[in-house]
Amino acid sequence: MTRTPAPPGPPSITPSAPAGAIGPVAQTAPGRPRASRGTSVATPRRKRMRPSMVIVGILLSLATLVFIYPFIWLISASFKPRSEVFDNQLIPNTFTLDNYLQVWQEAPLGLWLLNTVIVTVLATLAVTVSSAMVAWGFAYFRFRGRELLFGVVLATMMLPGAVTMIPVFLIWNGLGTTGTLTPLWAGNLFGSAFYIFLLRQFFLGIPRDLFEAARIDGAGNWAIFQRIAVPLCKPAIVVTILFEAQAAWTDLMRPLIYLRDSSTFTIPRGLKALVDQFGFGGDWHWEIIVTASVITTIPMIILFFLGQRQFVEGVATTGMKG
């Protein structure tokens, strides 16, 4: 198998049925013999070491270095005193924890972390529940105008955020919520087109007989949704949660628009404030910026390793940029 070994449980986040539903996008027509699936394009494994494979190995190792090095550089620099930040030594000449202590003093880091956690949790929860509901509405019910309405959902995906940015700001401003965390997540209560699309594809993949059976047993619409559909789409739900958690944690634009007071900042907004204060425009304390960058990045790396498989497969399946 060329892919990461699939653990037991949901074998893949792609259910089989929507394969046809994506239509012309589907590369492999259903019914084609799948003999070639598990093996890779290259020679079967452990046949022989050809010179070309050595070159492949070298190139991949170099690439790995390029991808990993900035992380190592950053982490290493965060343990260096101010004068050595740019010395490009992998192992600090002088090892110090001062930067971390100093960041904690210079900035209300605990508060920023708390704010970011609040926004991330609420944004993720809101978008997952609402998008799943709407996706279910599109997948399960049949009514006049459904395709048209779903077309509108897809069309909104193409709309640049810049067009709606100012009126949306005016709405939150009118509600008196600027300066609070509310505008950073409350919009998610209404679902998001991309997740609606993703989840709908999964719901369509569940055999309808299951729902009919539940209905005969007396289950209502909500019970069918909550007890049958959602549990069966757990992989897609997990992908939604992971993607949105990342988006909410890393967003800079909205905090820039809505937050004024330093005590309400999220971590990325706070990091930007530190860059303004200690970077080129300020007093050149790069060790603080470096350390704050590490603190901003670490939670995302943890998130990634928690949901690594879902992330990678989710990106591969949906074609969404992570």
Place this chain on the structure above:
Amino acid sequence: MSAPTNRMPVNPAAVLAGTLADKTEKGGFTPPPASPARRRARRRNFYSALLFLSPWILGFLIFTLWPILYSAYLSLTDYDVINAPTFTGFDNYVELVQDPKIALALGNTIFYTVIQVPLHIGVALALALLLSRIGQSSGFFRTVFFLPNMTPPVAVGVLFLLVFNGQNGFVNLVLGWFGVNGPAWTTDPNWVKPGLILMSLWQVGASVVILLAALQSVPKELYESARLDGAGFWRQTRSVTVPLISPALFFLVIINTIAGFNNFTEAYTAFFGSGNSTYSNDAALFYVIYLFQQGFEFLHMGYASAMAWLLFLIVLLVTAVQMIVSRRLVFYEGGSQ
């Protein structure tokens, strides 16, 4: 059919063209020669559906439809949030054409996008091809390549300033090993955009994952027959691989182009902001950055709305052209579109 068959990315062309196959598959709504009882049941069904759809319908009306209309109106006014908008007709649009900073920002953005998108996709394809050759162990590299995508864009902006620093950044150190005297990436206006483009290539991992998935769905038999016909690696790549993964490539072209036009966070973090602005660099003034400044720093909300509409029209135009071109170039297995 086994579960992991269809790993193809969603294709926006297909999506937009409304070619979702389930439209035909599910048959849609059958017209009703119905009894009153059935009509009642159908209505109840419709109301249940409405209940599930209500979050999106509300959100669409309040946070999409109204903002679109209101932003179109604002673009015809002067508005600073404090005083009521005053109608000025097409003045903002006239001003757009005359504003040299618009030309500058648009030029920067187009330069960035035109260079970044092909480079990004080229690098992603090269890495995906390498990964597809090593089979089993590609999992490790996929993880490694994806990690930079998890780095918050603000931190990427910071990394750019550090790693590309002209005097003692790591990039110039490495260039020095090869006898190349690296430029001042973060200050020289000629090198700021190339530097930002190179930095953006660090986050190529998601595209690698998408292309790798596409590569793995190419039937192996095709390579065997190509090899029997005497095709070498390049020939196979050009004649078999690229046509067969063209939907994925096309998808990446579309989303990366849109992302290029909306480029904001990294460059804003590195070069703009509320601090002492002497370090701000016109070479990094991208369109959305200028839009953000006009709207939220200078409070020229009317002008910024006009800018947003100009951006919308440009993106729409570019996407439309890409889709028309793709009809000739993109190969969809399983028949005509």
